[in-house]
Amino acid sequence: MKTENIRISGRATPLPYSRGAARPLPQRPPLPGFRALRPAPSARRSGRRGRLQEERPQAGNASRARFTAGRAGTSTAMAEGEETPPPPGSWIKDLADALDEGGCDLETVRNIIQGRQLPADLRAKVWKIALNVVGKGDSLASWDGSLDLPEQSIIHKDCQELIDQLSVPEEEKSVLTLDIESVITFYCKSRNVKYSSCLGWIHLLKPLVHLHLPRSDLYNCFYAIMNKFIPRDCFMKGRPFHLFRLLLQYHEPELCSFLDTKKMTPDSYALNWLGSLFSYYCSAEVTQAIWDGYLQQADPFFIYFLMLIILVNAKDVILAQESDKEEMIKFLETSPANFDLEDIEDLFSLAQYYCSKTPASFRKDNHSLFGSSLLGLKDDDTDLSQALCLAVSVSEILQANQQQGEGVRFFVVDCRPAEQYNAGHLSTAFHLDSDLMLQNPSEFAQSVKSLLEAQKQSIESGSIAGGEHLCFMGSGREEEDMYMNMVLAHFLQKNKEYVSIAKGGFMALQQHLADINVEGPENGYGHWIASTSGSRNSISSVDGDTPNGSGDGKGVKSLVNKMTVALKTKSVNVKEKVISFIENTSTPVDRIPFNISWPDRASLERHVSSSDRVGKPYRGVKPVFSIGDEEEYDTDEIDSSSMSDDDRKEVVNIQTWINKPDVKYNFPCNEVKENGHMFPSHLLVTATHMYCLREIPSRKGLAYIQSRQALNSVVKITSKKKHPELITFKYGNSNTSGIEILAVERYLIPNAGDATKAIKQQIMKVLDALES
Numbered sequence: 001m002k003t004e005n006i007r008i009s010g011r012a013t014p015l016p017y018s019r020g021a022a023r024p025l026p027q028r029p030p031l032p033g034f035r036a037l038r039p040a041p042s043a044r045r046s047g048r049r050g051r052l053q054e055e056r057p058q059a060g061n062a063s064r065a066r067f068t069a070g071r072a073g074t075s076t077a078m079a080e081g082e083e084t085p086p087p088p089g090s091w092i093k094d095l096a097d098a099l100d101e102g103g104c105d106l107e108t109v110r111n112i113i114q115g116r117q118l119p120a121d122l123r124a125k126v127w128k129i130a131l132n133v134v135g136k137g138d139s140l141a142s143w144d145g146s147l148d149l150p151e152q153s154i155i156h157k158d159c160q161e162l163i164d165q166l167s168v169p170e171e172e173k174s175v176l177t178l179d180i181e182s183v184i185t186f187y188c189k190s191r192n193v194k195y196s197s198c199l200g201w202i203h204l205l206k207p208l209v210h211l212h213l214p215r216s217d218l219y220n221c222f223y224a225i226m227n228k229f230i231p232r233d234c235f236m237k238g239r240p241f242h243l244f245r246l247l248l249q250y251h252e253p254e255l256c257s258f259l260d261t262k263k264m265t266p267d268s269y270a271l272n273w274l275g276s277l278f279s280y281y282c283s284a285e286v287t288q289a290i291w292d293g294y295l296q297q298a299d300p301f302f303i304y305f306l307m308l309i310i311l312v313n314a315k316d317v318i319l320a321q322e323s324d325k326e327e328m329i330k331f332l333e334t335s336p337a338n339f340d341l342e343d344i345e346d347l348f349s350l351a352q353y354y355c356s357k358t359p360a361s362f363r364k365d366n367h368s369l370f371g372s373s374l375l376g377l378k379d380d381d382t383d384l385s386q387a388l389c390l391a392v393s394v395s396e397i398l399q400a401n402q403q404q405g406e407g408v409r410f411f412v413v414d415c416r417p418a419e420q421y422n423a424g425h426l427s428t429a430f431h432l433d434s435d436l437m438l439q440n441p442s443e444f445a446q447s448v449k450s451l452l453e454a455q456k457q458s459i460e461s462g463s464i465a466g467g468e469h470l471c472f473m474g475s476g477r478e479e480e481d482m483y484m485n486m487v488l489a490h491f492l493q494k495n496k497e498y499v500s501i502a503k504g505g506f507m508a509l510q511q512h513l514a515d516i517n518v519e520g521p522e523n524g525y526g527h528w529i530a531s532t533s534g535s536r537n538s539i540s541s542v543d544g545d546t547p548n549g550s551g552d553g554k555g556v557k558s559l560v561n562k563m564t565v566a567l568k569t570k571s572v573n574v575k576e577k578v579i580s581f582i583e584n585t586s587t588p589v590d591r592i593p594f595n596i597s598w599p600d601r602a603s604l605e606r607h608v609s610s611s612d613r614v615g616k617p618y619r620g621v622k623p624v625f626s627i628g629d630e631e632e633y634d635t636d637e638i639d640s641s642s643m644s645d646d647d648r649k650e651v652v653n654i655q656t657w658i659n660k661p662d663v664k665y666n667f668p669c670n671e672v673k674e675n676g677h678m679f680p681s682h683l684l685v686t687a688t689h690m691y692c693l694r695e696i697p698s699r700k701g702l703a704y705i706q707s708r709q710a711l712n713s714v715v716k717i718t719s720k721k722k723h724p725e726l727i728t729f730k731y732g733n734s735n736t737s738g739i740e741i742l743a744v745e746r747y748l749i750p751n752a753g754d755a756t757k758a759i760k761q762q763i764m765k766v767l768d769a770l771e772s
Contacts, residue, residue: 124211130295131224138216203276231369241267242384254495269332281337305351391503409467415484427530428465434483438723469498476505485676649704670748
């Protein structure tokens with residue numbers, strides 16, 4: 001069978017059985033051209049709509065970037081203009097000779113191809129090398145060929161529909177249909193998988209059919225792609241799409257926030273991108289060009305960056321869209337259909353740029369998504385759907401800032417309380433006490449300003465502590481890091497790019513340093529940990545000095561102190577603030593000591609004063625109200641608001657509800673989630689119930705009814721001594737055996753004292769009425 005006998009009829013026509021089956025909208029504007037976005041080798045991010053701003057080219061720099069595969073599967077730039085291009089066909093001949101000689105590996109192939117489009121007659125051999133199936137045996141040899149799966153009729157129908165899309169000679173259709181059906185059937189039987197049309201396997205086989213492979217090679221290539229390049233859980237609400245959202249948020253927080261507001265999750269528009277490796281919507285020629293580069297990369301995670309570029313390129317169009325949710329999803333889902341062959345080079349160049357600006361932990365911490373081995377899956381229990389942002393390992397933080405040249409460099413922000421920071425901290429970390437966000441907002445705002453100034457200064461000076469990537473470090477204990485999560489959410493809500501969190505916090509850092517310490521004394525704690533409390537010398541070897549200082553006993557200055565010096569040219573106030581937040585010699589914020597036993601901890605709560613009481617006593621049960629320090633370790637806490645789905649919530653007009661005659665009180669507030677996210681809301685109190693109306697950012701004046709709680713179900717109201725405006729309401733049942741907590745809600749209320757007093761009075765009225 002000759003190559004030219006098979007072609008795709010039409011362009012980007014979706015199969016009728018596949019999910020969505022949405023055709024591109026005729027009135028949809030085309031995506032902006034990629035060529036306007038190609039980064040120079042020294043490209044840097046600008047603040048405008050995610051575009052890449054080219055710096056002035058230096059003499060001898062490459063004038064045009066090409067996607068090429070390097071030693072580690074990454075691309076490099078080829079120069080045009082200074083270098084004389086090879087005579088036409090010479091590299092193709094070199095490639096053909098290398099393939100004919102046998103024993104050719106992927107590294108050799110990449111060095112010859114250098115990112116150029118593969119000739120059709122050599123593509124099959126190159127893909128087989130990239131998929132590591134050269135010389136593989138016939139896996140179907142032991143199979144009896146029975147096509148008897150319960151879903152066999154669906155498989156046969158889908159295979160016939162694929163063949164109908166291809167210009168295949170009539171006499172060859174039956175043979176090709178049987179080959180494809182056999183591949184799918186044997187895969188299902190050998191892997192014990194139930195077939196479904198929405199899996200998109202037909203689209204993965206479509207590019208392989210063009211290679212005219214024998215059945216055994218067709219199966220081996222299909223199996224290798226499924227095993228190496230299709231992630232686990234590639235279905236609606238699957239883990240791969242939660243990971244993609246974190247990547248989008250890392251690079252384009254504004255766009256991510258916009259899509260979140262519209263409830264447009266990545267699986268709603270990118271399921272067929274990832275599940276078919278773009279073959280679902282792209283033409284045959286474009287799909288082959290994408291696979292040429294992707295398979296040579298030998299990096300399954302690279303498709304995430306190709307997906308990212310599609311969104312970055314369409315950012316202006318997305319943000320300007322005024323159509324409904326379904327229309328926007330169709331626009332995004334079918335956008336790969338706009339690709340032309342000349343776009344692919346730019347697509348890969350841009351993907352490489354964003355790849356170079358992404359922490360390595362993105363791959364390392366999620367490697368279990370790909371491959372056939374189940375090792376490590378049990379240990380990886382992180383729920384990415386609940387992750388506040390991308391997590392970075394402490395080992396990468398330490399290694400990244402030791403490297404020279406380009407790459408990801410972190411500016412570490414230590415958000416632990418002052419006493420913990422002073423006892424010991426990463427020597428390159430900037431201190432930002434997360435308690436200040438609630439305790440002293442104006443001082444917190446000033447400290448953030450100082451933080452950003454210190455980051456700028458450290459980058460400009462080439463300091464080892466400098467980096468454009470902000471990484472927030474907590475203690476590693478969830479109950480302590482709630483305040484850090486609020487600070488982190490603050491930066492994300494400000495659309496700050498390159499925001500991450502140190503996985504495991506300071507506890508993980510200590511453990512890592514202890515682990516590497518066994519390899520030699522030069523890797524001891526003194527190399528990395530500094531102290532400002534006097535319990536340990538403030539030492540750092542960031543400038544190549546010995547950890548213990550020079551012979552005169554002066555020691556080595558901590559890098560954070562050097563940043564303070566760098567800021568002395570600024571105003572006195574800024575200088576004082578920076579010194580305060582880096583050295584942190586101020587009085588530590590009071591917190592409940594974590595070594596207090598449970599009974600002693602509970603005794604730290606204080607009651608509302610007797611003068612505040614209205615109505616009868618607490619009726620012989622445990623206290624309903626305890627305005628004071630909230631328990632740090634409360635095992636019965638349930639975030640009730642996280643259980644609901646906004647799509648199912650009732651939407652109401654805020655002012656109409658406030659003006660309702662049965663509404664006695666209205667308290668503007670912020671609902672605070674466990675992960676630190678805050679949502680502008682209103683607490684409305686009626687004679688019998690308390691309602692939380694969460695404002696809808698995209699629909700001014702409207703809100704979701706986030707919760708409805710009966711006042712007689714309130715069993716406890718607590719606050720922090722240092723954060724009296726952060727109020728926690730606990731709902732449940734009180735009986736002689738104790739209190740059963742059924743739900744917990746937290747709110748940041750500006751006039752918390754008036755609010756809690758009014759709510760308490762109304763609760764007592766309800767209890768009085770029930771008792772009488």
